[in-house]
Amino acid sequence: MSLFWRIFGLNALVLGTAAGVLMLAPVTVSASVLLAEAVVLVAGMGVMLVANAALLRVGLAPLERLTGLMTTVDLLRPGQRLTVPGTGDVADLISTFNAMLDRLEAERAASTGRALSAQEAERRRIAQELHDEVGQSMTTVLLELKRAAERAPDSLREDLRRAQETTRESLEEVRRLARRLRPGVLEDLGLVSALTALGTDLAGHTGMRVERRLDAELPALDPDVELVLYRVAQAALTNVVRHAAADRVELSLVRTGAAVELRVADDGRGVGATREGAGIRGMRERALLVGAALDVTRAPGGGTQVVLTVPAGGRPRAEAPDGGRDPSAVRR
Structure with missing residues (x-):
């Protein structure tokens, strides 16, 4: 009718x-x-x-x-x-x-997949250039400063050593940026090692206490799913540093039944009533690609928690976001 x-x-x-x-x-x-x-x-x-x-x-x-x-x-x-x-x-x-x-x-999902594929390819290119071009140039400058300090008079030697130390710190920062852009640990050692390194790096640079709970007995995950888990954890931790004003953050990756759950929880100011920013929207886009569910809520003890639940099998894209990593990469 x-x-x-x-x-x-x-x-x-x-x-x-x-x-x-x-x-x-x-x-x-x-x-x-x-x-x-x-x-x-x-x-x-x-x-x-x-x-x-x-x-x-x-x-x-x-x-x-x-x-x-x-x-x-x-x-x-x-x-x-x-x-x-x-x-x-x-x-x-x-x-x-x-x-x-x-x-x-x-x-x-298809358009987001193509955009993220291009993004990951650009990340790899920039990381490679930082490592090969900028890193090598700064290493050369560091060696020249060392030789100049050895030959310089006492009045200039201290200034050259300070310049040498500044260059060394800048070189380490360039290497850290390259590691963030292209997670080589993820490709070489697997997801658990990559998340461990991510938490260690965060604690070292911010002084924040990072509590890790990473299950080593995870089911076999598609490389695309591993990359999504890593990038969501990376984005969530970045949000904690930028917005949460937290002293402690918990990073966990555990198996829950037929799924794998990633959880990032902090003790900061918590989520407000404002609209979701680009960081959370980006996490949702990545979650959509592998059939995962993303929840951003207030943590039980205050602060914010980000929970990404991925089916154990995952739903990989037809085109890998990292340009097609070798699925047989070593995992811990």
């Missing part, structure tokens, strides 16, 4: 019922309407309007649910669908909307 005939039928039902009640009820209307007759007519009209409103509310409820979903749907939170109520125009509309969401989510 079309929407027009559905509304027409509801109104006809109400009006027909009211007419039947008036015909069967012992109610008469004088040429000059008496007060009692006016009360009966007004009461009957009120009952008719209330019944009509209730029936229309029931009949149009699917459209209200559809409108509500349209205003709140988020492609980074897949699976938001409406139940199709039988057949008819409204059912066709809801089915079409559900199918549109399927297409949009698939297209969003």
Whole structure:
């Protein structure tokens, strides 16, 4: 039944019922309407309007649910669908909307996959240039400063040594940036070692206490899934440093039934009512690529916790985000 005939039928039902009640009820209307007759007519009209409103509310409820979903749907939170109520125009509309969401989510995942693939390739290129070009140039400068300090008079030797120390610190920072851009530990030693190094690096540079709980008995994960877990942990820890004002952060990776759960929790100021920033949206995009669920909530003891739950098998993309790492890479 079309929407027009559905509304027409509801109104006809109400009006027909009211007419039947008036015909069967012992109610008469004088040429000059008496007060009692006016009360009966007004009461009957009120009952008719209330019944009509209730029936229309029931009949149009699917459209209200559809409108509500349209205003709140988020492609980074897949699976938001409406139940199709039988057949008819409204059912066709809801089915079409559900199918549109399927297409949009698939297209969003594909486009995000291509963008992240390009991003990872650019990260590798920049990391390689930092290591090969900038790193080697700074190493050469460091050696020249050392030789100059050995030959310089005493009045200049201390200044040259300070310049040498500054150059050494800058070289170490360049190497650290290259490691963040291209996680070589992840490729060579596996996810647990990479997360361990990530926590150690954070503690060393910020002084924050990092508590690690990393399960060594994890199921075999696709390299793409490992990269998503690593990048989400990296982004979550970066958010802690930038926004949380925390003293302690917990980094855990454990197996929970048929899934692997990554959790980053801090004791900072906690999540507010503001909209999600680019960091969290980026984490959601990565989670979407492997069929994972990402939750950002307030930690039980205060602060913020980020929980990424990935099915044990994962759902790898057709194109690897890291340019196709060797799946046989050594894992710890």
